[in-house]
Amino acid sequence: MRTYLAFFKMRLLAGLQYRAAALAGMGTQLVWGILEVLLYRAFWLENPDSFPMDMAAVSAYIWLQQAFLSCFALWYWEQDLFDAVKSGTVAYELVRPVDLYGMWMARSLALRLSRAALRAGPILLLAVLLPSPYGLRCGVSLPVFGLFLLSMALMLVVVCAFVQLLYALSFHMTDATGMTTFLSSVASVLSGNLVPLPFLPEKLRTFAALTPFGSMQNVPFRIFSGDISLADMPAALGLQAFWAVALIVAGAWIMRGGVRRAVIAGG
Amino acid sequence: MGLYKKFFLIHLKSHMTYRSSFFFLCLGRLLLIGNLFLSVYFLLDRFGTVQGYTLPQLMLCCAVVLLSSSLAECFGRGFDRFSRILATAQFDRILVRPRGIVFQVLCQDMRLSMLPGLLQAAVMLAWAIHGGAVVWTPYKVLVLALMVLCGAAVFFGVYLLYAAVCFFTLEGLEIFNILSDMPREFGKYPYGVYGKGVLWLLTFLLPFALTQHWPLQVLLDRAPARYGLLPLAALLFLLPCALLWQLGVRHYTSTGS
Numbered sequence: 292m293r294t295y296l297a298f299f300k301m302r303l304l305a306g307l308q309y310r311a312a313a314l315a316g317m318g319t320q321l322v323w324g325i326l327e328v329l330l331y332r333a334f335w336l337e338n339p340d341s342f343p344m345d346m347a348a349v350s351a352y353i354w355l356q357q358a359f360l361s362c363f364a365l366w367y368w369e370q371d372l373f374d375a376v377k378s379g380t381v382a383y384e385l386v387r388p389v390d391l392y393g394m395w396m397a398r399s400l401a402l403r404l405s406r407a408a409l410r411a412g413p414i415l416l417l418a419v420l421l422p423s424p425y426g427l428r429c430g431v432s433l434p435v436f437g438l439f440l441l442s443m444a445l446m447l448v449v450v451c452a453f454v455q456l457l458y459a460l461s462f463h464m465t466d467a468t469g470m471t472t473f474l475s476s477v478a479s480v481l482s483g484n485l486v487p488l489p490f491l492p493e494k495l496r497t498f499a500a501l502t503p504f505g506s507m508q509n510v511p512f513r514i515f516s517g518d519i520s521l522a523d524m525p526a527a528l529g530l531q532a533f534w535a536v537a538l539i540v541a542g543a544w545i546m547r548g549g550v551r552r553a554v555i556a557g558g
Numbered sequence: 559m560g561l562y563k564k565f566f567l568i569h570l571k572s573h574m575t576y577r578s579s580f581f582f583l584c585l586g587r588l589l590l591i592g593n594l595f596l597s598v599y600f601l602l603d604r605f606g607t608v609q610g611y612t613l614p615q616l617m618l619c620c621a622v623v624l625l626s627s628s629l630a631e632c633f634g635r636g637f638d639r640f641s642r643i644l645a646t647a648q649f650d651r652i653l654v655r656p657r658g659i660v661f662q663v664l665c666q667d668m669r670l671s672m673l674p675g676l677l678q679a680a681v682m683l684a685w686a687i688h689g690g691a692v693v694w695t696p697y698k699v700l701v702l703a704l705m706v707l708c709g710a711a712v713f714f715g716v717y718l719l720y721a722a723v724c725f726f727t728l729e730g731l732e733i734f735n736i737l738s739d740m741p742r743e744f745g746k747y748p749y750g751v752y753g754k755g756v757l758w759l760l761t762f763l764l765p766f767a768l769t770q771h772w773p774l775q776v777l778l779d780r781a782p783a784r785y786g787l788l789p790l791a792a793l794l795f796l797l798p799c800a801l802l803w804q805l806g807v808r809h810y811t812s813t814g815s
Binding site: 312315316318319322323326329330332333334337338341343466468469472473476479480485486490491492 | 596739744756
């Protein structure tokens with residue numbers, strides 16, 4: 292365990308070095324958030340009755356998305372690792388006396404956390420300062436906030452475990468590009484990245500909530516914005532925990548099989 | 559022009575050499591734009607209209623922005639990667655050749671991944687026409703063509719601006735992506751949807767609305783016909799861009815050996 296913690300810390304510190312990139316990312320995220328809120332505002336003004344969430348809840352959802360983009364964005368995988376598997380340089384990782392799955396998991400978690408740590412603060416601060424239905428309201432009770440944090444942690448694990456599954460699958464195919472592009476666009480719809488899940492048609496929404504994608508940003512952001520009632524939270528959190536475990540088990544198993552099968556030529 | 563065609567063919571051939579990766583690139587694009595369409599579809603399915611625009615009318619808007627950004631990206635790609643051209647001193651080679659500078663930068667790289675974009679824009683356009691979004695007249699066809707071409711020109715102006723700034727900073731400024739990515743991403747709705755503030759910014763400062771929001775009103779019979787010629791006014795944006803570019807070229811000092 293200490294090895295993985297050390298690895299995690301190393302990657303975290305490395306990630307915190309990229310401050311200029313964080314600044315540019317923050318600017319983009321801010322403009323993006325403002326335009327997104329304005330867009331939903333137009334729909335809200337058009338017909339408040341067909342709005343499935345509060346306007347304030349939608350705004351909170353959008354701002355949390357902007358602040359914690361790196362924690363849930365599936366496309367923030369590391370192309371390096373796919374390339375390593377493809378070209379065979381993964382051998383350098385395999386000779387280390389640590390489990391590949393655990394090492395890469397620590398790496399993903401650290402990368403995503405370090406990116407969020409640099410970007411989230413200023414975005415959240417500005418979002419809180421915005422006028423009422425368009426900003427981030429912060430009137431959540433303490434127990435709900437606790438559940439929100441728990442759900443955020445579960446989200447991070449589910450997202451990383453899903454990406455680990457992709458790395459593991461890439462051992463079994465020559466080129467992973469097709470799989471990753473396809474899955475990332477499916478995920479964009481089902482995870483509530485494109486539009487928050489309550490805005491989807493009824494059947495699709497029910498289906499999406501049950502998939503692993505529905506256990507990502509959908510749960511914590513809607514808990515914070517007050518869109519999931521206290522009574523429904525245990526079920527949502529339980530599903531998140533289930534997917535976290537299931538994805539880790541599946542990913543570790545497939546990766547072990549992949550490593551055993553892998554043939555790396557060269558001396 | 560003959561030379562440009564030759565370069566185009568070279569790039570086409572080089573893309574076709576790696577057929578499978580080109581195919582996946584196109585597939586990815588197709589899905590990405592498919593998602594863009596879905597995001598509009600889901601919301602319109604629930605609300606019916608937004609500020610009086612119906613789904614076919616919004617498809618028209620999507621198609622125009624998609625077409626102009628695809629065109630600009632295909633042919634202006636060299637400028638998009640300009641920081642690399644400067645960093646690798648390729649610009650020295652460009653300066654000594656007896657051809658226009660802008661022309662040569664354009665020839666450096668061409669992206670054929672705009673093909674799926676063009677295809678999808680055509681489908682959207684067909685849907686918009688079939689859905690009866692517009693009562694067509696010859697004048698409106700002209701306006702539509704102006705929207706696409708001048709829209710591409712404004713995107714191109716942003717690329718040029720980005721490249722000109724590279725002369726001074728020597729590295730690409732990511733922040734510039736806001737200027738080209740945001741209008742493309744959010745151009746799926748007429749810019750007026752985002753409120754007056756955004757519309758004014760995009761009319762007078764970064765004139766994307768002149769090629770999208772205002773002439774669209776003409777196509778939908780919501781504004782007097784003379785608004786249809788506003789895309790031409792957007793071309794004025796190229797002037798300051800070109801000026802800054804000239805300034806940048808003069809500022810350039812080679813590190814050459």
